[in-house]
Amino acid sequence: MRTYDVAIIGGGIIGCSIAFELSSHGFRVIVVDRQEPALEASWAAAGMLSPAPDSPRDAPLVPFARESLRLYPQFVQAIEEKSGKSTAYTRHGALEVFLSAGAERRCADRLRELSQVGIPAEPLLCDAARKLEPAIGASTGAALRIPGEATVEPRVLMDALAAAVRNSGAEIRSNCAATGIIRDGQRCAGVLAGGETISAGHVVLAAGCFSGQITNEPWLARIAPVRPVRGQMLALRPAADGRLRQVVRSDSGYLVPRSDGRIVAGSTLEEAGFEKRVTAAGLRKILDASLETCPALASAEVVETWSGLRPGTPDDLPVLGSTSAIGLEGLWIAAGHYRNGILLAAATAKLFREWITGAEPSFDARRFSPARFALPKAGAKSAD
Numbered sequence: 001m002r003t004y005d006v007a008i009i010g011g012g013i014i015g016c017s018i019a020f021e022l023s024s025h026g027f028r029v030i031v032v033d034r035q036e037p038a039l040e041a042s043w044a045a046a047g048m049l050s051p052a053p054d055s056p057r058d059a060p061l062v063p064f065a066r067e068s069l070r071l072y073p074q075f076v077q078a079i080e081e082k083s084g085k086s087t088a089y090t091r092h093g094a095l096e097v098f099l100s101a102g103a104e105r106r107c108a109d110r111l112r113e114l115s116q117v118g119i120p121a122e123p124l125l126c127d128a129a130r131k132l133e134p135a136i137g138a139s140t141g142a143a144l145r146i147p148g149e150a151t152v153e154p155r156v157l158m159d160a161l162a163a164a165v166r167n168s169g170a171e172i173r174s175n176c177a178a179t180g181i182i183r184d185g186q187r188c189a190g191v192l193a194g195g196e197t198i199s200a201g202h203v204v205l206a207a208g209c210f211s212g213q214i215t216n217e218p219w220l221a222r223i224a225p226v227r228p229v230r231g232q233m234l235a236l237r238p239a240a241d242g243r244l245r246q247v248v249r250s251d252s253g254y255l256v257p258r259s260d261g262r263i264v265a266g267s268t269l270e271e272a273g274f275e276k277r278v279t280a281a282g283l284r285k286i287l288d289a290s291l292e293t294c295p296a297l298a299s300a301e302v303v304e305t306w307s308g309l310r311p312g313t314p315d316d317l318p319v320l321g322s323t324s325a326i327g328l329e330g331l332w333i334a335a336g337h338y339r340n341g342i343l344l345a346a347a348t349a350k351l352f353r354e355w356i357t358g359a360e361p362s363f364d365a366r367r368f369s370p371a372r373f374a375l376p377k378a379g380a381k382s383a384d
């Protein structure tokens with residue numbers, strides 16, 4: 001039986017980013033995935049690196065999201081150097097467009113909201129917005145530009161990241177489902193995976209929306225209360241007049257350009273359990289929003305449709321930290337990144353390296369501690 005410093009359950013972007021960070025710092029790391037890595041949410045994502053809040057509930061996440069966006073250039077550079085592969089990272093900013101009645105008022109409200117959370121944005125005259133992105137429609141009533149935003153192509157990034165993990169000395173074991181957490185008294189001593197015992201000084205649970213149910217022990221679902229939130233997507237191949245240079249978003253959807261000229265359009269937010277069906281209603285919603293924003297896409301070819309399961313939590317915030325709050329040392333939760341896991345991977349990986357090495361954390365992430373679910377009363381012990 002081989003012994004590792006760290007065993008990571010789940011080979012999505014979160015598990016692989018933590019593995020890369022730790023193995024680059026000399027740790028013996030294994031990632032186990034019940035299938036090939038990167039076939040769940042991290043494969044399905046649009047790839048926007050946007051710290052802009054989707055709703056007021058997101059406000060507590062913004063500082064962490066901004067920090068992760070700041071770390072991204074060095075994060076992708078390290079992956080590209082170690083793997084010899086591209087991550088398709090680009091920083092072209094994003095355009096938010098406001099359509100129909102009240103567009104100017106909603107644009108002004110949004111500018112205020114972004115300024116309150118420290119995200120630079122500039123209002124644009126409609127003509128200037130159309131000059132930047134000629135594909136947007138004449139019904140655009142107001143627009144603002146967020147220059148600091150970036151994108152990656154998640155499938156390209158994940159291919160590079162998995163190679164970087166392996167090249168840095170970590171092991172990725174596919175088709176190896178974790179089915180149990182091994183305890184030695186009050187310590188987590190490893191993981192049962194693929195029918196084998198894997199001993200490790202630390203175990204990180206990073207199984208996305210499946211994290212609460214890798215075993216049927218109720219304490220796990222309580223401390224990692226993650227649920228699937230389905231998002232449907234489609235890819236369009238536009239004619240020349242439908243091309244985009246940057247992300248274009250409206251209240252009802254987003255369009256993300258890819259390096260080969262395709263545009264990824266999304267999305268839905270659905271409570272559909274673990275069902276990944278692509279539905280007529282879902283595609284209609286996305287297409288209606290896309291064509292309302294960019295009528296020039298009406299002639300685009302639909303080249304792919306898919307869906308993925310975001311790891312949602314009761315408060316829409318991630319679950320990050322140790323399970324020491326329930327008296328179990330050595331087990332860490334890195335789950336519940338919901339709509340922002342691609343963006344948050346850089347800061348999450350750094351934080352877990354600091355926690356696991358015992359270094360002073362560079363970011364105060366107590367807000368995201370699993371203790372908030374395990375110990376909901378005042379006086380809850382911090383988990384980190």
Ligand SMILES: Cc1cc2nc3c(=O)[nH]c(=O)nc-3n(C[C@H](O)[C@H](O)[C@H](O)COP(=O)(O)OP(=O)(O)OC[C@H]3O[C@@H](n4cnc5c(N)ncnc54)[C@H](O)[C@@H]3O)c2cc1C
Nearest residue numbers: 010012014040042046047048178208231308340341342343
């Ligand atoms: C449609 C859509 C669009 C999105 N767009 C964006 C975006 O633009 N920007 C952004 O930042 N985020 C986006 N997201 C969110 C982002 O994709 C997720 O937050 C992120 O991928 C979560 O990563 P993860 O590694 O936690 O989970 P996952 O990628 O789901 O990985 C979990 C892994 O755990 C494995 N696993 C499960 N059970 C077990 C087990 N028992 N044993 C071993 N392994 C197991 C799975 O096989 C999987 O590989 C989007 C998500 C969706 C669905």
